[in-house]
Amino acid sequence: xxxxxxxxxxxxxxxxxxxxxxxxxxxxxxxxxxxxxxxxxxxxxxxxxxxxxxxxxxxxxxxxxxxxxxxxxxxxxxxxxxxxxxxxxxxxxxxxxxxxxxxxxxxxxxxxxxxxxxxxxxxxxxxxxxxxxxxxxxxxxxxxxxxxxxxxxxxxxxxxxxxxxxxxxxxxxxxxxxxxxxxxxxxxxxxxxxxxxxxxxxxxxxxxxxxxxxxxxxxxxxxxxxxxxxxxxxxxxxxxxxxxxxxxxxxxxxxxxxxxxxxxxxxxxxxxxxxxxxxxxxxxxxxxxxxxxxxxxxxxxxxxxxxxxxxxxxxxxxxxxxxxxxxxxxxxxxxxxxxxxxxxxxxxxxxxxxxxxxxxxxxxxxxxxxxxxxxxxxxxxxxxxxxxxxxxxxxxxxxxxxxxxxxxxxxxxxxxxxxxxxxxxxxxxxxxxxxxxxxxxxxxxxxxx
Ligand code: TRP
Ligand code: MN
Numbered sequence: 001x002x003x004x005x006x007x008x009x010x011x012x013x014x015x016x017x018x019x020x021x022x023x024x025x026x027x028x029x030x031x032x033x034x035x036x037x038x039x040x041x042x043x044x045x046x047x048x049x050x051x052x053x054x055x056x057x058x059x060x061x062x063x064x065x066x067x068x069x070x071x072x073x074x075x076x077x078x079x080x081x082x083x084x085x086x087x088x089x090x091x092x093x094x095x096x097x098x099x100x101x102x103x104x105x106x107x108x109x110x111x112x113x114x115x116x117x118x119x120x121x122x123x124x125x126x127x128x129x130x131x132x133x134x135x136x137x138x139x140x141x142x143x144x145x146x147x148x149x150x151x152x153x154x155x156x157x158x159x160x161x162x163x164x165x166x167x168x169x170x171x172x173x174x175x176x177x178x179x180x181x182x183x184x185x186x187x188x189x190x191x192x193x194x195x196x197x198x199x200x201x202x203x204x205x206x207x208x209x210x211x212x213x214x215x216x217x218x219x220x221x222x223x224x225x226x227x228x229x230x231x232x233x234x235x236x237x238x239x240x241x242x243x244x245x246x247x248x249x250x251x252x253x254x255x256x257x258x259x260x261x262x263x264x265x266x267x268x269x270x271x272x273x274x275x276x277x278x279x280x281x282x283x284x285x286x287x288x289x290x291x292x293x294x295x296x297x298x299x300x301x302x303x304x305x306x307x308x309x310x311x312x313x314x315x316x317x318x319x320x321x322x323x324x325x326x327x328x329x330x331x332x333x334x335x336x337x338x339x340x341x342x343x344x345x346x347x348x349x350x351x352x353x354x355x356x357x358x359x360x361x362x363x364x365x366x367x368x369x370x371x372x373x374x375x376x377x378x379x380x381x382x383x384x385x386x387x388x389x390x391x392x393x394x395x396x397x398x399x400x401x402x403x404x405x406x407x408x409x410x411x412x413x414x415x416x417x418x419x420x421x422x423x424x425x426x427x428x429x430x431x432x433x434x435x436x437x438x439x440x441x442x443x444x445x446x447x448x449x
Contacts, residue, residue, distance in 0.1 A: 017240075042252060065396050093441055128143060170230075209225075300334055349374065351375045379440075394428065409432070
C-alpha cells in the first residue's frame with residue numbers, strides 16, 4: 001500500500017480508456033471536478049460496509065440493480081423514480097417471503113462509462129470510435145458525436161448529483177414508507193400476474209401493520225418503517241473521473257472515491273497489473289469484482305489479496321457471471337478455493353452478462369428462463385459448497401420495455417422491436433424484475449435455513 005497514491009494507476013497499463021484529442025481541456029475538466037463537493041460521504045461507506053459484512057455472514061441479501069448504462073437524455077424524475085420503485089418492490093418481496101433483510105444498491109447516479117470489445121465501429125464502410133458511454137462520447141453514429149469530449153465529465157457529475165438528490169429524497173422522504181406499499185406498482189405492472197401477486201403481498205403487509213397498531217405498536221414512531229437505506233454504485237472505468245473525485249477522509253485516515261458508495265471492476269479491466277486494480281486497491285469504498293467463466297481460482301485469490309489484504313468483512317463483493325450453461329461447472333471450484341483460504345467475501349450473482357444472445361431479427365436480448373437458470377445454478381453451487389449465496393446483480397428498468405424475452409408475459413422475438421430502448425444491454429422490465437424476485441424468494445428462504 002506504501003506506493004499507492006490517487007494517481008499511481010497512471011504508471012500501469014490502462015485498458016478501455018479513450019484518447020482525448022485535447023489534453024488541456026481534459027486536464028481542466030479534471031481540475032474543476034477536483035474542486036467540487038463529494039457526492040457521498042465516508043460515513044455512508046462505512047455503513048454500507050457493515051451491511052455487506054452482515055451479508056457475508058449470511059444474515060442479509062444484497063440486491064444491486066439498474067440500467068446497463070444511464071444516459072444524459074433519458075433523465076429526469078420518471079426514469080429514476082420508476083427504477084427505485086421496482087427495486088423497492090423486489091426488496092419487499094425478498095424481505096417478506098424470505099424473512100431476510102435486503103441491502104439495496106442501485107446501478108445508478110454514475111453508471112455512465114462502458115467497456116467495449118472493439119475501439120471502432122464500422123457502418124457501411126465508415127469507421128468511427130465506438131460509443132463508450134455518455135461520460136465519454138455520444139451514441140449517434142457521427143464523427144462529432146463519437147469524439148471523446150472532456151466537458152462530459154462535468155455533465156456526468158451534475159447528472160449524478162441530481163439523481164442522487166432525488167434518490168435521497170425518495171429513500172428518506174416518505175415515498176419508501178411501508179405504509180405506501182400499494183403505491184409502488186406501476187399501472188402496466190398492476191394488470192400483469194406478478195402485479196396481482198404483489199398486490200396480494202402488499203395487502204398482507206398492510207394488514208400486519210394494522211394488526212400491530214391495534215396491539216398498541218405506534219407505527220408513526222418506528223423510523224424503520226418510514227425510510228430505507230439506499231446506496232449507489234457503478235463500474236469504476238473512467239479513472240480520470242474517479243481520481244478527480246477521490247477525497248481524503250481525515251477521520252479514518254484513508255482515501256475514498258466520492259463518486260459512489262460501491263465501485264466495481266469489470267471482467268475486462270480486472271487484470272492484476274492493470275491501472276483499474278491499482279486505483280481500487282487504495283480506496284476505502286466497498287469494491288465489487290466481476291468474475292467470468294475464464295477466471296481461475298488463482299486469479300480470484302490474487303485479486304482478493306490485492307484488493308483486500310486485511311480481509312475486512314464487507315469490503316469485497318465477488319460478482320459471478322458465468323452463463324447458465326457454465327455456472328454448475330465453473331462456480332464450485334472458485335467457492336471451494338476461496339473458502340479453503342478462510343475468506344468470506346460477499347458472493348453475488350449477475351445472471352445477465354453471461355446470457356446475452358442475438359435474436360433472429362438482430363436484437364441483442366436475454367432469455368428470462370436462462371437468467372433464472374443461472375440464478376438457480378448459483379444457489380445450487382453455494383448449497384453444494386456450504387457457502388452463502390449473498391446477492392443478485394441485475395440490469396433492469398422500471399419502464400415497460402421489451403428487451404428481454406420470456407417471463408410470464410411470454411415476450412417473443414417478434415415483439416422486441418415494440419419498445420426496445422436500451423443503448424446498451426437488454427434490461428428486464430418492471431414485471432420481469434418482479435417475477436425474478438418472486439421466483440428466487442423461495443430458494444433464498446431455504447438457503448438461509
Ligand atoms: N427500513 C426497512 C428496510 O429497509 C423496512 C422498509 C421500509 C422496507 N420501507 C421498505 C423494506 C421498502 C423494503 C422496501 O428493510
Ligand atoms: Mn451491461
